[in-house]
Structures are given as structure tokens and as C-alpha cells.
Amino acid sequence: MAACSFRRSIASQLSKVLDLPPENLIKSISAVPVSKKRHVADFQLSIASVTEDSSSDCLAQDLHLQAQKLAERLKCDAVVREISAGPGTVNFTINRELLAKTVLQQVLKDGSQYGVKSELFSTVPRQKAVIEFSSPNIAKKFHVGHLRSTIVGNFIANLKVALGHEVIRINYLGDWGMQFGLLGVGFQHFGNKEKLKSSPLQHLFERLGVHFDEYSGESFYHEKSQEILKTLEDKGLLQKTIKGTGIVDLSEKKDLSSFSTVMRSDGTSLYITRDLAAAIDRMNKHSCDTMIYVxxxxxxxxxxxxxxxxxxxxxxxxxxxxxxxxxxxxxxKTRRGEVIFLEDVLNEVRSRMLQNMASAKTTKEVEDPMETAEKVGLAALIIQDFRGLLSSDYQFSWDRALQSRGDTGVFLQYTHARLHSLEQMHGNEQLTDVNVACLQEPDAISVLQHLLRYDEVLYRSSQDLQPKHIVSYLLTLSHLAAVAHKTLPVKGSAPELAQARLCLFQAARLVLASGMKLLGITPVTQM
Known part of the structure; x- marks a missing residue:
């Protein structure tokens, strides 16, 4: 991993000076975000993260002084060509030829695995996760409210799988309607996949590019929920109110200041009782390390x-x-009014995208405009949804989501298609023995520096399960690639330079495609 080899090299020098094991320093060395001001270092060490007295009473000027002292004790070498002190940081600039060579070799070698093989994940144990998401009520149409659960759950599952975890994707259906009873029991007994596929719900998931390993539903746990109530009673946890409802006291002082109702007065179970039965059943069945509900x-x-x-x-x-x-x-809202159902959203996004594509000059080249419109439209929905914190409410806007310029899913798709056609145009040959050392222009360096940060971005998303870090990264990558596309022409350049630039654009496209797929977006090659 490119960033790793540089971090290791910096850490080994720092460990001698600071007398700390190199592995303790790796996570304190981060790639510097690309700046519009241009010349920025490639990596920085936060002094606060390696000093013991980095409490709030430790003044900023002390940190700055410590940074200066540490920078003076370090020496440039074959990897690091420049060391400087910043406000509370020590900054490292990598040898430019080595930067281009290492990053591009690594991206082209690792492909979709680039970033996930990073040393940052070496201490993260591989786990088995059950993820419950989407979970509509089958007796009703698939509501737009389930769209967020479906795309968020899909993202979390994709990310965990990419990082080497085992994932079981469960769709837990609110199924107090005959429809699912028939579908579920019929499928279990007769295994009729064609029937299952012909169901509109399954079809909706396939357009969304989402699959599930297991469908289960509330009615599966109807009988087991009675066992849960008996267990709660046996353990002395079930209390009865005057009205006869069953409750569990959750307060610390056992004064009923916080409680949960688990049984109706007629002895029947509630949502929570069935969820208790489902959780215990899943843990017995899958022995997973974690269970995530979206x-x-x-x-x-x-x-x-x-x-x-x-x-x-x-x-x-x-x-x-x-x-x-x-x-x-x-x-x-759709043009016909308030959106209630997901199929309305998908129809709307397809028709609006087709209209936008028809007004653009390039659309006649697209082989399947309908499919392209759908993929680009879904990218628009997903990016608008994932740009902020998941816990935030947001105001949806079709016009903002479907803009071809600016921070949108359409722009990501457009950039990917453009970079793909650049490769096609120039023979799409396997790039080997390319002299990438000639990539010294500021716009080329910016792309390379940004590619260095990908593993850190994946690591952040894996820690808090927020897609916004990846979205922000991909949008910046697309903007940097768009600028480089203008200023670093492949056509008309000397063969060696053209090959090197092609290599740079191919690396940018590979990382862009990998990140988009994690978010649940299928990259398009024509637009």
C-alpha cells in the first residue's frame, strides 16, 4: 500500500528520535488534504498525538516549539526530501519521483483492493456481522422511507465485506399480511426462484443493486415471542401493571422510572418481544461478533x-x-405531487435523467439510455443522501441532485465515463514500464497526493459507519481529475508523457470506481 510504505519509512525515523515503537506512530502520521494554495507537504505528524503532556493546559505555542525541535532532529533521506514544522505538526514532503512511481504502481497493482490492504486495518480483527436493513412492511407498498435504510444498510455491508469481514444481510419484514406468508412459506417449501423474482419487491431491490442473504419476518417469531415472555417471567424480570400489561423495569434504582412494555393485557406479544426472539435466534444461528440495525x-x-x-x-x-x-x-416530490412509494422515485429519477441526457450533445452515443439514466439517477439520489451526517434530516431537491456540475452523483458518473473514454481512445493497453517520474506538474501532484489519502478515508468510514467521508473524498478526486484532464493532455503529448498521464488518469478512475461501488453506485462508462 503506497501510503503505508511512506508512513512506515517516516515512522521508523521518528521512532529512533522519539524512542517509541514505529507501530505506535503509524496512526499519528496522516496524509495532508490537498490544498488550493498548492505546495503542501504529503504527510504530517500531530505533535499532540505523541506527547504525553498534550492536555488542554499545554499551550499551542509549546506544541509549535516541540514541532520545531523535533523537525530539527530529523533528516531527509531517499524517501523524504523535505521536513518542516507547522502549528503543532511536523510536515514531510516525499521525493516527487518516488511519490508518482509508488502510488501509481500500487493502485494499478491492487485495483479494487487499493486502500483496504492498508496497515491502518492491521489491528482491526476480521469479524462476522449480521446487518438488518430495509425491512419494509410487505402488506403495504415499499415506502420511500425505506429507501434510506436500504441504501445505508447496503453501504455498511459493502464496506465491511471490502475490509474482509463476513456479512449476513437480513431483510426483516413487517409481515402481518398474507402476502409475505405466502411468499416466504412458498419459497421455503417449493424454492420457486422465478416466483420470488417476479415479486415487485425483489425487482425493486435488483434495480437498486441490493441483495439479501436472508429474508425473515415478524410472524416467524410469533411463537418464539411467547417463549421470551416465559423466560422473562422465570428470571423475575416480567412485571404486571394494574391493567395487566407486561413490563420490564429498566431503571437503575428499580423504581420504574424507565421501563419497556413487552406484553399486551391479553398476553400477546409486541414488536419488542418479537425483536428479542429474532436477536436471540440470529445469535444462536450465526454466532456473529456484531449485530447492526439500520x-x-x-x-x-x-x-x-x-x-x-x-x-x-x-x-x-x-x-x-x-x-x-x-x-x-x-x-x-414528483411532478405529480408528494412521493409515497419508491417506484415513483425510481420512475421520476429515470425520466428526469433521460430528459437531461437528451438535451446534452453526447447522448446519442449511449447504447442503453434507459439503463444509463437509471444508474446515473440512482447515483444522484445516493450522493445527495450521503453528503451529510446520516442522523441529519435533509431537504431533498431534484434540481440540486441532478446537476451535472458541482458536488453531485451525476458529476461523479460523468467524471468516471470521461476517464473511461480517455482510456478507450488511447488503446486501453496494459500500462507497464511507464516512466511516471515525468509527472511533476502541480495538477498531477495534487491527484497523487489525494490518492495517498484513500486508506485513511476508508478507515474513518469503517470506524463511524458514515459514508460522508468517502463521498467527500470522491467528489474532491473528481474535481482534481477534471482539472488535470484539462491541463495535462494525453493527445498530442510526447509518447512517454502521454503514457504517464494515461497511467495517472487510469489510477484516478480505478479509485473513483471502487469508492462508488462501496456507496452502492454502479459506475457508467458512457454518458
Whole structure:
């Protein structure tokens, strides 16, 4: 991994001076974000992260002084050509020829694995995760509210799989309607895949490019929820109110200041009881390290209670359960009015994109305009959704989402298609033994510096399960590639230079495609 080899080299020199093991320093050395001001270093070490007295009373000027002293003790070598002190940081600039050679070789060698092989993930244990997402009510049409759960859950699953974890994707259906009973039981008994595929829900997931390993539903846990109530009673956790409803006391002082209702007065179960049965069943079946539930933030209380009850029942693994919540989307309207169903959204995005493509000059070259419109339109929806914190509500705007310029999914798709056609135009040959040392222009260096940061961005997203880090990274990559595309022509340049530039653009496209796929976007090659 390109960034890793540079970080290791910097860490080994720092470890001698600071008398700290190199592995303790790796995560304190970060790639510097590309700046419009141009000349910036490639990596920086935060002094606060390696000094013991980095508490708030440690003045900024002390950190700056420490940075200067440390910078003076370090020496340039074959890897690092320049060392300087910043406000609380020591900055490292890599040998320019080595930067181009290492980064491009690594991207082209690793392909879709670029970034995920990073040393940053070496201490992260490979785990088995069950992720429950989408979870519509089959008795009703697929509501637009489920769109966020579906694309967020899909992103988390994609990211975990890319990082080497085992993932089981579960769609837990609210199925108090005959439709799912028939579909589920029929499929289990007769295994009729054609019937399953002919269901509109399955079709919607295939347009969205989402698959599930397991479909289960509330009715599967109807009987088991009675067993849960009996267990709660046996453990002395179930209390009855005057009205006869069953509750579990969740308060610390056992004064009922916080409780969860788990049974109706007629003895029947509730959502939470069936969720308890489902969680225990999944853990017994899959023995997973973590269980993640992806739903809107209005259900935060429900999951807090679910995990607390599991813990009271003696299931320590409840601490490894997680609720990833998201905010609400407002103002999603079609030309015909308020959007209720997902199929309306997909039809709208397709028709608007087709209209936009028809007014552009290049559309006649596209082989399948309908499919392209769908992929580009979905990219627009996903990027608009993923740009902020997942927990934030946001105001949806078709015009903003479908702009071809600016920070949109359409712009990402356009950049990918443009870079792909550049490769096609120039023979698409395997680039080997290219002299990339000639890539010294500021616009080329900016792309290379940005490619260095990809593993850190993946690491951040893996830690907080927020897609916004990757979205922001890909948008910047697209802008940098667009500028370089203008200033660093392949056509008409000397063969050696043309090959090197082609190599740079191919690397940018590969990373762009990898990141888009993690977000659940299928990159298009024509637009």
C-alpha cells in the first residue's frame, strides 16, 4: 500500500528520535488534504498525538516549539526530501519521483483492493456481522422511507465485506399480511426462484443493486415471542401493571422510572418481544461478533430498550449490538405531487435523467439510455443522501441532485465515463514500464497526493459507519481529475508523457470506481 510504505519509512525515523515503537506512530502520521494554495507537504505528524503532556493546559505555542525541535532532529533521506514544522505538526514532503512511481504502481497493482490492504486495518480483527436493513412492511407498498435504510444498510455491508469481514444481510419484514406468508412459506417449501423474482419487491431491490442473504419476518417469531415472555417471567424480570400489561423495569434504582412494555393485557406479544426472539435466534444461528440495525432515528428508544433487556436476560453480546440511525428526508416530490412509494422515485429519477441526457450533445452515443439514466439517477439520489451526517434530516431537491456540475452523483458518473473514454481512445493497453517520474506538474501532484489519502478515508468510514467521508473524498478526486484532464493532455503529448498521464488518469478512475461501488453506485462508462 503506497501510503503505508511512506508512513512506515517516516515512522521508523521518528521512532529512533522519539524512542517509541514505529507501530505506535503509524496512526499519528496522516496524509495532508490537498490544498488550493498548492505546495503542501504529503504527510504530517500531530505533535499532540505523541506527547504525553498534550492536555488542554499545554499551550499551542509549546506544541509549535516541540514541532520545531523535533523537525530539527530529523533528516531527509531517499524517501523524504523535505521536513518542516507547522502549528503543532511536523510536515514531510516525499521525493516527487518516488511519490508518482509508488502510488501509481500500487493502485494499478491492487485495483479494487487499493486502500483496504492498508496497515491502518492491521489491528482491526476480521469479524462476522449480521446487518438488518430495509425491512419494509410487505402488506403495504415499499415506502420511500425505506429507501434510506436500504441504501445505508447496503453501504455498511459493502464496506465491511471490502475490509474482509463476513456479512449476513437480513431483510426483516413487517409481515402481518398474507402476502409475505405466502411468499416466504412458498419459497421455503417449493424454492420457486422465478416466483420470488417476479415479486415487485425483489425487482425493486435488483434495480437498486441490493441483495439479501436472508429474508425473515415478524410472524416467524410469533411463537418464539411467547417463549421470551416465559423466560422473562422465570428470571423475575416480567412485571404486571394494574391493567395487566407486561413490563420490564429498566431503571437503575428499580423504581420504574424507565421501563419497556413487552406484553399486551391479553398476553400477546409486541414488536419488542418479537425483536428479542429474532436477536436471540440470529445469535444462536450465526454466532456473529456484531449485530447492526439500520432504521430511522425515531426508533432509537426501541433499540436502546431491546439491548438493555437482552443484557438483563444475561446475553452479554447485547453490548456488541448497534443501532445505526438516520434522519428523515423532506420534500421528495414528483411532478405529480408528494412521493409515497419508491417506484415513483425510481420512475421520476429515470425520466428526469433521460430528459437531461437528451438535451446534452453526447447522448446519442449511449447504447442503453434507459439503463444509463437509471444508474446515473440512482447515483444522484445516493450522493445527495450521503453528503451529510446520516442522523441529519435533509431537504431533498431534484434540481440540486441532478446537476451535472458541482458536488453531485451525476458529476461523479460523468467524471468516471470521461476517464473511461480517455482510456478507450488511447488503446486501453496494459500500462507497464511507464516512466511516471515525468509527472511533476502541480495538477498531477495534487491527484497523487489525494490518492495517498484513500486508506485513511476508508478507515474513518469503517470506524463511524458514515459514508460522508468517502463521498467527500470522491467528489474532491473528481474535481482534481477534471482539472488535470484539462491541463495535462494525453493527445498530442510526447509518447512517454502521454503514457504517464494515461497511467495517472487510469489510477484516478480505478479509485473513483471502487469508492462508488462501496456507496452502492454502479459506475457508467458512457454518458
Amino acid at each position: 432504521t430511522d432515528k425515531s426508533q432509537s428508544n426501541h433499540f436502546q430498550h431491546l439491548f438493555q433487556i437482552l443484557k438483563l436476560m444475561g446475553y452479554d453480546w447485547a453490548e456488541r449490538c448497534q443501532h445505526v440511525s438516520f434522519g428523515l428526508v423532506q420534500g421528495m
